[in-house]
Amino acid sequence: MSFVLKEISGYIAVLTINRPDVLNAMNDKVVADLESAVQTCIDDKNVGVIILTGSGDKAFVAGADIKKMQGMGQEGALTFGQAGQDMTLTIENSPKPVIAAVNGFALGGGCEISMACHLRVASETATFGQPEVLLGILPGWGGTQRLPRLVGTGMANEIITTGRMVKATEAKNIGLVNHVVPAGELMEKCISIAKQILKNGPEAIAQSLDCIRKGIGTSIIDGMAIEVKNFSELFGTEEAKEGLTAFVEKRKPSFRD
Numbered sequence: 252m253s254f255v256l257k258e259i260s261g262y263i264a265v266l267t268i269n270r271p272d273v274l275n276a277m278n279d280k281v282v283a284d285l286e287s288a289v290q291t292c293i294d295d296k297n298v299g300v301i302i303l304t305g306s307g308d309k310a311f312v313a314g315a316d317i318k319k320m321q322g323m324g325q326e327g328a329l330t331f332g333q334a335g336q337d338m339t340l341t342i343e344n345s346p347k348p349v350i351a352a353v354n355g356f357a358l359g360g361g362c363e364i365s366m367a368c369h370l371r372v373a374s375e376t377a378t379f380g381q382p383e384v385l386l387g388i389l390p391g392w393g394g395t396q397r398l399p400r401l402v403g404t405g406m407a408n409e410i411i412t413t414g415r416m417v418k419a420t421e422a423k424n425i426g427l428v429n430h431v432v433p434a435g436e437l438m439e440k441c442i443s444i445a446k447q448i449l450k451n452g453p454e455a456i457a458q459s460l461d462c463i464r465k466g467i468g469t470s471i472i473d474g475m476a477i478e479v480k481n482f483s484e485l486f487g488t489e490e491a492k493e494g495l496t497a498f499v500e501k502r503k504p505s506f507r508d
């Protein structure tokens with residue numbers, strides 16, 4: 252049985268990491284299940300946006316499974332770290348936007364998974380953090396790379412070296428999350444963002460994400476070269492013809508049906 256539940260409705264897939272007895276902590280089976288669930292949604296033409304959340308009202312994901320890591324040697328850590336990184340890359344490279352609905356603790360690997368998503372919406376009760384150094388280890392699923400890109404080097408240095416908790420309001424203030432909403436409105440807010448995205452051309456969305464992802468870390472000149480390539484390629488698609496023609500004909504474009 253998978254540790255990740257999947258529900259699809261109106262082109263929106265909701266994936267729920269479901270291991271509530273340990274606050275959705277991630278062992279290798281949960282990592283594999285999550286990667287596979289995301290990949291299934293990427294391959295499914297009935298999915299346009301993915302919302303990722305955690306089971307229960309306490310945690311998104313409280314981190315990698317500490318009990319599993321306790322007995323791990325260097326080789327095991329390399330395999331576990333690589334598997335976790337690959338899973339975050341599958342999320343980050345998804346051509347369909349992945350929204351993290353952060354419903355509680357997003358610590359360690361949980362914070363890292365949320366940062367691999369294209370955007371984050373947090374409930375007021377959410378808490379972020381990279382507390383690995385408290386355990387004598389470090390964030391190994393992309394945390395040292397994605398956190399500074401989101402919040403800047405100085406703040407990332409502080410969060411990672413102190414291992415302190417970051418409450419939802421602070422997370423919003425430093426740019427770690429896009430929105431903070433009351434817990435009861437979290438899913439509604441994510442679905443409303445997803446519906447707005449779904450009105451737009453799927454290929455245009457995918458190519459836009461591709462430009463942003465590949466452009467980060469390159470020079471502006473290299474980034475713009477990627478942008479103009481994707482821009483021109485879209486003009487060969489039915490989708491662009493439909494979008495541009497619909498505007499001229501003063502009607503709504505039909506991208507998905």
Ligand code: COA
Nearest residue numbers: 272273274276313314315316317318356358359360382383
């Ligand atoms: N790995 C394995 N088990 C975990 C876990 C993790 N990352 N996080 C929580 N759990 C388990 C606890 O061991 C406990 O299990 P038990 O009932 O068998 O003892 C259960 O989840 C509930 O957690 P508990 O600590 O009792 O809840 P709490 O409300 O008192 O505290 C946290 C919540 C999130 C502050 C606390 O669980 C915690 O610090 N977790 C570890 C966070 C962390 O360091 N993550 C990074 C790992 S690299």
